[in-house]
Amino acid sequence: MGQEGRVDAGQRGGITTEQAEKMKALERANRELKQANEILRKASAYFARATFYNNLAKQADPSRLSDHAKRDKQLNPEVGRDPAA
Template structure:
């Protein structure tokens, strides 16, 4: 099934509004997903994230997840920069050792 072509917020709102009309949240998810022509699993993931963002479900919020990704990217970049500096330092130290002594 294709990804939902509708607004994520609207789809989540429809599920939350309609869950009282169904025996379970999954039944509401399936119903809304079929109406919108998207995957029930995609819609379930959106609803779970909306629940985390509102504090109704434990786990990282969207903002926290984005912050974690940014920090991980920054750590990767800093490690690369440190590796470059370490290699440059070793190169220049070796060049200094190889230089003839002045008398």
């Protein structure tokens, strides 16, 4: 019986083959999650930037607003008005 076999049999200290395989699988999953997080971080930054510049463009040129947003802009003063006044 080799050194690895004695570890697996509990006759010698160390990490068993099963534990080593689990560790490899966990490390692989961790690496994949880190990659996914990096992709999501970059995508989030991209969309935040795009939204920011889109909103700036709409402020500079209100004709770029959607019909719904234009109507909301017209109604906002009415919503804030005191009905008793």
